[in-house]
Amino acid sequence: MAVVVQKYGGTSVANAERIKAIAARIVKREKRGDDLVVVVSAMGDTTDELVALAQQMTDQPEAREMDLLLSTGEIVTSTLLAMALKHAGQPAVALSGAQAGIGTDHRFGRARILKVNPTRVRKELEAGNVVIVAGFQGLSEEMELTTLGRGGSDTTAVALAASLAAERCEIYTDVEGVYTADPRVCPKARKLIDASYEEMLEMATWGARVMHNRAVELGALYKIPIYVASSFSDAKGTLIHGGPYMEPTNKVMGIAHDKDVARITIRGVPDQPGIAASIFQPLGENSISVDTIVQNASVERLTDVTFTVSQQDLDGAMGIVTPVAKKIRASEVLADTHLAKVSIVGSGITSGLGYAGRMFKALFDAKINIELITTSEIRITCLVDEDKVEEAVRSLHSAFKLEKAA
């Protein structure tokens, strides 16, 4: 029998009623004959409540104790769901991340999964159980409980799917799938039947409302098809997979946007070898994730280096970059937070003819100024004024006729 791994997020298991509703869905699905492994998040506000308790103790809780504290949330959900299933006559067993064999490094708060030992899970499946696994957590070699950080439960689910050679991984959440743009911004946005891993990754920020890039990357690596759908309805979701395509499909599949952008520009940087490393190495060492980097062609051996970070990392990044800029004798450092990114995403569009031109034309027609342009294999991104970005999404959605399936 095929193994299927499902994951239910926080809103899907927000309270006792929701957990019972999920149990009913699982019982129905189990009758279709697959071996089910179900990964759960903490109930609704549980994590926030635990964080609030910790903050009453100290303004700087240590990551190790925080992990031990937060890991209880998912364990509670897993036991309740197992109880609800057994009450409905479905044999089930709840396992902590440690019991499910999720082995991690010991970077508390943002641990990486090093290996999954699926022995116990397999044994429980063979015994006829639906196996409920507490997501977001693992055990280090030193017997320390760890949490996986952002996208943790999604990552648990995909990692388990990979280690069990599952047929697919199903992520159930409070949205019905992946759309051609954020439906809250663009009312004409259309739900996609499928998307490639790469396209899903590029849909970036609002895609992360659906599932975290980290889990998508893991799915791509192990070629696990990921089905994203709503736990609140039976509407068909979106299948993310490697695709049957021999060649890129060469069309725009969606419009992504991201308002959490801060831009830093270092002006008058001497154009000499090693300069880029001297700027970006200390940022990396301080765990500041740099997004877009643009270096203009130099004029009189001086160049401008521009990059973007998330808004919460701006102060940290400025604190690191300002002394570096002084040391390399750059003329000044500028910061700007009133910007946002808008992207067209689709396999093959960068090499395809005319997509960039059509994008710039659509923004020009909408009187939206482009501050910066970057491209990847399957994405063209423009930095625009933050106040204009939603209009930009709608304009581009219309320009590329995404309201209709191709």
Added chain:
Amino acid sequence: MAVVVQKYGGTSVANAERIKAIAARIVKREKRGDDLVVVVSAMGDTTDELVALAQQMTDQPEAREMDLLLSTGEIVTSTLLAMALKHAGQPAVALSGAQAGIGTDHRFGRARILKVNPTRVRKELEAGNVVIVAGFQGLSEEMELTTLGRGGSDTTAVALAASLAAERCEIYTDVEGVYTADPRVCPKARKLIDASYEEMLEMATWGARVMHNRAVELGALYKIPIYVASSFSDAKGTLIHGGPYMEPTNKVMGIAHDKDVARITIRGVPDQPGIAASIFQPLGENSISVDTIVQNASVERLTDVTFTVSQQDLDGAMGIVTPVAKKIRASEVLADTHLAKVSIVGSGITSGLGYAGRMFKALFDAKINIELITTSEIRITCLVDEDKVEEAVRSLHSAFKLEKAA
């Protein structure tokens, strides 16, 4: 340096404020120079809330999932207390029962500690940490999380004290120590400076408000002095220990009473070998704990067998005993719940002259009828009318002049 194990119960860590108050006490105590291991219970109502959640899932939650669920409560407290300590500048580390090396059998809901591996705790003490351990829980050889049932956190504390060869175990709770009688019933009750393990055990039910017999027995076995005191004040508590006495002290140390008594009498039992076993073996097999057993001398080869159980076990016991009584051709089975036990407790009193007589006289003077009498090494117990038991406690407390230290 001496190792001291402390335990703080549910009311002592009921909320964030209380946890911070306990942290302040620990910091003060740590400065006195002992190596501290601190066992904590779940915060106030946490366990009740988790049980309520489980009951929303099913009316018969399985013990295995229940244990995994409930064990989260103590983990939460342990992490919060560690955070509060670190915030106060005191190095500390929180360990789950599993991390602290508490190894149990796999009888979910009432696991027994099989062994304690103190390696990790020792390592953390050597590193200068106050070690906070989640009480009430352990790990079986099959990697299953278990809970220890009634008195679990007290038992964790004493077991850790034994394995660490601790100087003593301190149980902090919401009462100031062990009294000569229940102060709510007998206003003249006096707090004891010390008591022997055996005396503490015999103080039974209301003594269990202070700490559970199971933990006292473990303390007696490993000769761990147990200090019982309030976490809400600095008042001196009671030290429970093996005692320096070569001979029993031969005096009454306290009056115990217990209202949770149901009496079952099997009348007209044929007095022949094996009859007692045929009655009490099935009770034991059904985990019904039988307290007092009295068998009268037989008249015409017929005898009456009387025993007591807790009131919640009465229905179960009657269900087992009634068919047995029929089978052995006893004449009838009677049940009575309007009774209570009152005892005088003290080393050597049974062998000492006159204690029984003085007890019966005091009850007679108070016009309290005695329904049944039993004795142990250090206790004489009378079963009396439930409505009269509090008066009995006060009468006996006066008769033996317990309001004054001997």
